[in-house]
Amino acid sequence: MAEAQIVLKGVGKTFVRGLQRTTALAGVDIEIARGAFVAVVGPSGCGKSTLLRLVSGLVMPSEGSVRVAGEPVVGPRADTGIVFQKATLVDWRDILGNVLLQLEMRGIDGPEARERARTLLTAVGLGGFENRYPHELSGGMQQRAAIARGLVHQPGMLLMDEPFGALDALTREQMRLDLEALWLRERMTVFFITHSIDEAVLLADRVIVMSQRPGTVDHVFDVDLPRPRGLAARNDPRFAALTDAITRIFLSRGVLDEQRLAL
Amino acid sequence: MAEAQIVLKGVGKTFVRGLQRTTALAGVDIEIARGAFVAVVGPSGCGKSTLLRLVSGLVMPSEGSVRVAGEPVVGPRADTGIVFQKATLVDWRDILGNVLLQLEMRGIDGPEARERARTLLTAVGLGGFENRYPHELSGGMQQRAAIARGLVHQPGMLLMDEPFGALDALTREQMRLDLEALWLRERMTVFFITHSIDEAVLLADRVIVMSQRPGTVDHVFDVDLPRPRGLAARNDPRFAALTDAITRIFLSRGVLDEQRLAL
């Protein structure tokens, strides 16, 4: 059998500044098959974004090895699309320009590229805003522009870090549907970080639940809901069972305290 | 009867750059009583953040009037605490310094202030991270630092713009409980923007549902769930009814399309 698309073996990551050391990840083993849709959930600060950076080749592990498509990761791969946790649009380009930047950085240009960028912007609900500058957009609009930017070059591997975090319920649901449809069509490998357990279960083939910092893989759930899941999947008892199971893991970590006057 | 704490009458806001005009809000009428907890939900880009800026006095309306505590708003008020949609921590101070900044800007200093800042940071789960710089924190950690900063001066009016957007389910739930407890104790006026309909209903006395841009007040729901709502409220049939009603408004605006291949 061919090696999986993404393979992490005993991966650890420690940040060092002076005497201060922060271990973000320790002993992480993950295998993601080519074309799989994997979601990652875990408490804030447990190392999810760090994990994404490791897979993308933006940072190197302190321990263990990261392999993508059979090769050790030594740097970013051009066939990857990343949607970062922060939108990080560049302020000297309008929204269209920001999306095109992804293509231009790969040497892709021309009317076709422009067309695709425009279509994507319309798809994320930013039609008519192509010529606005980032500071003229709302938080959610910036995030949607960043999503368009992450998809415009039709990457074979998609890494998304809470891409729908700043979106309202309706937009979020539509984006979820659109992403599933896209994935069903293109079958790229997707590594999807989210805070919404629902979203993880609705989208992914497999949900990785991470533990507190230093982050490790706590549980892995395979989601065997039929595709396309669409809106109906929410009513499937397996959906409820899975979200419940994952929620329970979360709850088992810390007991929610209704009475404390912490703030 | 005394005037409400926050009164918006016929408020509109249009952004102008050159020939390009964006009307973010139009004809918004809102009254919020002193000590009330009001949540705002609405589609991305409908003008929620703009509304918050108007109430805070950071921007002036293009039309209509904004009054707070009986006075026309001409600028920011010192007794307001704001948690912005973006964390906007300053990069030249560590996390503790960032929280203290809120106090120092008001001329408050000394060991007591320090103590309070530390306590709050611990409360939001950042104990031990006081001396990290913003770029050393995860997205959710930055957001929590910003929440601590928004509360540290014990404001009489609290404006929060998706404060829990970058938090995982568990942390989010705990923060929600903590915020409710804080509010029940202090009874400050809270203006709370969120994308989570659940969260809005669980926290607020009243939920304002906004329409698409240009944003107006579409519906207002009074939430008569008993306090403290804690974890139990989710099981209350009134909770289900309200979230359903609000969700239906959202859905009525745009039909979710499961089949489109937009992306």
Add this chain to the structure above:
Amino acid sequence: MFEKNGGALSSIATAIALLVVWEGATRLLGIPTYLLPAPSVIASDFARNWPRIADSSWITTLNMVAGFVLSVLVGIPLAMALAYSPQVERSIYPIVVFLQILPKIAIAPLFIVWFGFGTMPKVLLVFLLTFFPIVVNTVVGFKSVDPGVMELARSTGAGALRTFYKIRFPSALPSIFVGLKIAAALASTAAVVAEFVASDSGLGYLIITYNGQLATPMVFATIIVLGVIGLVFYFLIEFVERLVVPWHVSMRADQAGA
């Protein structure tokens, strides 16, 4: 850096006010012309001699612009090398600083000996006197790219060159323009200094000549013409800045004021 409308007017008003005070002071206090000539005296002397000044201005402007362009052409690539490679920075940077610190006016006579009398030593001097602000500001610009944007750039797998002109360069532009403006403001002085030492033409030469003749009003007139040329050049750079980086925070009107 200042508002489009009213800007020119307002500064002209200030300038006129200063002139009136100056004229009044020299008259009332009876300051002798050889110490500080009144604006009216300067103006009338200037009117008599302007063709000479006009010719010289042209020469000085050419030297100034040529040296400035050379500064840009050398300074920005040098800044690139410094910003990109810590090794280059470690070994070259102190030398660049040292070069900047050397009093060029003291070595200018050697320039003439080395390079002869033509345009070359003058342009070189303008270059040496103006390139440093460009380098320093540009280096900082290249190094201050938002780390998030840098991650985005790296994630595309783009090469150094593309990353440079699509990301680092536009991102550094506001900073580069600060350097360009400082250099532009230095350029006219630099050209004149070069002409002090190595020329028989240009405004610098005129200043020396008039100085030797104790023709103080003409010294002032020449200096003022030089100042005007410098101002035009400076605000031209600023104008280009407005065209090129309208998106930068410092350009947004609402940023002024507390």
Add this chain to the structure above:
Amino acid sequence: MFEKNGGALSSIATAIALLVVWEGATRLLGIPTYLLPAPSVIASDFARNWPRIADSSWITTLNMVAGFVLSVLVGIPLAMALAYSPQVERSIYPIVVFLQILPKIAIAPLFIVWFGFGTMPKVLLVFLLTFFPIVVNTVVGFKSVDPGVMELARSTGAGALRTFYKIRFPSALPSIFVGLKIAAALASTAAVVAEFVASDSGLGYLIITYNGQLATPMVFATIIVLGVIGLVFYFLIEFVERLVVPWHVSMRADQAGA
């Protein structure tokens, strides 16, 4: 701006390499001493005259530091005024630019007439030659505060003063230091130029004297000493920068390189 370890070593290596080439070239090509003295000649002449140079260095350093401090004390408040008030900017800024553009060396003789030959005109000249980079960089620094941070500041209802020293000033520090470094690199030249015109002491005076005697090796020795003083001053400012703004992106090691 460069790494702690290896930095000094690496630049010393470069410097030594340059010296060897220089020595070799002058010997092989038989360049006469009065045109370009070999480093060895400069060194031996310097060894004979160093007490004199040491005394003069002290004087020049004082003028330089005094002028620089004056620049900082005037430049930063001026930049504040320019950044805060569009009116002030509109009316004053072009005049500041004009002042910068005026060739100070041309009006320096008038300074002597106005202020005498004492310390005053020298410090003033250093000030005039160095304050502009500080002003321009500081203005941009003050204007480039992250709009989000500015909103936060305004939301606290803090006064302009507090907003200034808690927000605008720290936020502008990286930019201010760029200005300070450019000014620091200009300061030694400025001090020497001032001494050319208005002094009978200091390194500038020595350079003129040795020049008149065509004592080229001593001219070089003096210039090199001046360069070293300037370098020390420059890297002192850079050292302070490291202490004061360690948090800035441009200071993070991982920012270098593509």
Add this chain to the structure above:
Amino acid sequence: DDAVSLRLNWQILGFHAPFYYGVKKGFYKEEGIDLTVNEGRGGAATAQAIGASSDTFGVVDAGTVIVSVTRGIPIRTVMSVMNSGIFAVVARKDANIVRAADLEGKTIAVTAGDALTQLFPAVISANKLDEKKIRFVNVDAASKVVAVLEKRADATLGSVDAQSFVMEARGVAASVLSYDDLGVKLVGLTVVANEKTIAASPDLIRRFVRATRKAFVEAQKDPDGAIAATVASKPELDGKVLRQQMDVSLAKLTSAATAGLPLGIGAASDWDNTVTLLKTYQSLATDKPGSAFFTNDFAK
């Protein structure tokens, strides 16, 4: 004692040694004057400084005095010290310039616009030279000697007491032809005072002139002492060069018209001649006679 300052015309040259000698020997003290000697940056700057009363006395060449006065600077020569000009053509010995006619076909390094260059046409016309046969290259003041040393020029315009010594110190033999020898006669360095001082403190000036005269006379008797006094104040000076400069310049104190007169007395004819030259070649606009620019009242 009266605190008095003297601003020299340039940095210290041999000609200035007697002033330092006078201070060292207490000649000024004897006259009740507490003298500080300050170096200068060119005659024009010194004239302005005296005009602005920044210094009491100044050493300024006659040409600059005349120009300054016509520009309205209120100064006057109170001591016509050097009555022969020191302007000169300084050449490499191997260029063989011994007579005016030898200048034809040669290259001369000049600094455009200075008095030397402006007055050179007087040399041409006095000797009926063909201007077209002389090539000029423009150099700044500091590089003139280098240009000659480097053989980019055969000669340069300078003064009798300066460039030749520098050249000889670099091992290049030099020859000097003064403007005087070339038939262009100018009054040289003088001591000036502000008109106000002249009107208000004639006694001070008289005492200063007396002390200065004594200093020059004694310095000529004790040149080594004079040089020693000067070098003591500025250790980087080269005593040997200074001595050569002093010897040459002290030989220029008198002109034909002032021969035998006490030091410091000027001749109206010499000054008239200087004014005429300036009018002809430096477009000086004045109808004052030479006597308007100096006074012998104090030197008598």
